[in-house]
Amino acid sequence: MILTKDQTMVRDMVRQFARKEIAPLAPELDKDSRFATDVFKKMGELGILGIPFPEAYGGSGGDTVSYALAVEEIGYACGGTGLSYAAAVSLGASPIFYYGTEEQKKEHLTPLAAGESLGAFGLTEPNAGSDAGGTQTKARLDGNEYVINGEKCWITNAEYSRTVIVTAVTGTRENGKKMISAFIVPTNTPGFKISSNYDKMGVRASNTCELILEDVRVPKENLLGDPQKGFSQFLYTLDGGRISIAALAVGIAQSAFDRALAYANERKQFGVTIGSFQAIQFKLADMAMEIELARNMVHKSAVLKDRGEAFGKEAAYAKLFASEMATRTCNQALQIHGGYGYMREYEVERMLRDAKLLEIGEGTSEIQRLVIARHLGLGK
Numbered sequence: 001m002i003l004t005k006d007q008t009m010v011r012d013m014v015r016q017f018a019r020k021e022i023a024p025l026a027p028e029l030d031k032d033s034r035f036a037t038d039v040f041k042k043m044g045e046l047g048i049l050g051i052p053f054p055e056a057y058g059g060s061g062g063d064t065v066s067y068a069l070a071v072e073e074i075g076y077a078c079g080g081t082g083l084s085y086a087a088a089v090s091l092g093a094s095p096i097f098y099y100g101t102e103e104q105k106k107e108h109l110t111p112l113a114a115g116e117s118l119g120a121f122g123l124t125e126p127n128a129g130s131d132a133g134g135t136q137t138k139a140r141l142d143g144n145e146y147v148i149n150g151e152k153c154w155i156t157n158a159e160y161s162r163t164v165i166v167t168a169v170t171g172t173r174e175n176g177k178k179m180i181s182a183f184i185v186p187t188n189t190p191g192f193k194i195s196s197n198y199d200k201m202g203v204r205a206s207n208t209c210e211l212i213l214e215d216v217r218v219p220k221e222n223l224l225g226d227p228q229k230g231f232s233q234f235l236y237t238l239d240g241g242r243i244s245i246a247a248l249a250v251g252i253a254q255s256a257f258d259r260a261l262a263y264a265n266e267r268k269q270f271g272v273t274i275g276s277f278q279a280i281q282f283k284l285a286d287m288a289m290e291i292e293l294a295r296n297m298v299h300k301s302a303v304l305k306d307r308g309e310a311f312g313k314e315a316a317y318a319k320l321f322a323s324e325m326a327t328r329t330c331n332q333a334l335q336i337h338g339g340y341g342y343m344r345e346y347e348v349e350r351m352l353r354d355a356k357l358l359e360i361g362e363g364t365s366e367i368q369r370l371v372i373a374r375h376l377g378l379g380k
């Protein structure tokens with residue numbers, strides 16, 4: 001895809017920032033499982049957190065392609081930081097932009113787009129992961145307030161958020177299925193407890209939380225969007241999120257590939273560089289091809305979204321292919337490095353650990369295949 005001048009400018013700006021400000025910190029952030037608060041503050045000042053939102057709400061007025069390019073560049077530098085960035089924009093801020101009232105946008109979207117706070121989306125529960133329809137968190141209307149009770153797990157950024165969008169069951173639909181609605185919940189509300197005690201395999205620089213809501217009261221004005229369409233609203237949100245996860249996968253894979261390519265041209269065995277061996281050449285050729293194919297699929301789904309056209313199938317294509325490609329690419333990059341690849345010093349082992357989550361979060365690979373099959377008219 002040929003980028004516009006504005007898209008190229010965004011990519012280059014974020015690339016320069018990410019490689020200077022984030023990449024040097026990545027090993028330490030991973031080792032200590034530390035969230036880069038200062039980095040996100042700087043991203044807010046540069047307008048990176050508001051790329052796809054209008055200037056009227058504190059954004060930069062960019063498009064989805066520009067945003068995907070930014071995710072790729074941040075992911076190139078640090079997968080965990082890239083995940084928190086993607087979640088802040090796609091899951092935490094975008095639903096307010098899509099479905100919020102004018103008052104909600106001004107009050108809640110503006111600080112998110114300006115980087116004054118991070119966004120978070122409370123969907124997953126201990127017993128409702130891939131089966132989002134199995135949500136057990138409940139919200140009941142009591143006068144002018146909703147009272148919310150439930151538990152959420154693996155929620156990105158919640159510890160650093162002013163508000164979290166929380167999904168909850170509010171009733172039963174005519175077809176007997178649960179009516180699921182979304183609420184903007186301030187994190188300082190009494191009864192709202194946030195903890196981040198997970199010890200993760202990868203994306204350790206990303207903040208991952210458990211949420212406990214015990215009689216949490218929010219004004220009924222905090223209901224987000226149409227209460228009758230909460231389920232379809234967050235499905236649309238997830239479709240958009242899949243574009244960003246695919247872009248993140250491309251960034252991590254590109255970073256691992258670049259290291260493997262450089263190593264293959266430097267490392268000597270039997271008197272020649274290992275890049276002279278066909279076995280290594282074929283690995284690198286396949287890696288380069290798959291990265292570019294994934295990138296093109298990311299951009300296609302982003303363009304469809306920007307045009308207002310259906311993009312759910314393409315987003316699933318992108319997320320599925322890019323996430324599995326990233327794991328393959330990082331694994332091969334480690335293999336090319338041999339024993340050195342297994343050492344933290346060379347960083348590719350971190351990229352492999354980071355990449356694996358992308359086959360799980362935002363809908364597992366199995367769910368993506370199910371989504372694609374349904375778009376093809378199967379299983380109806």
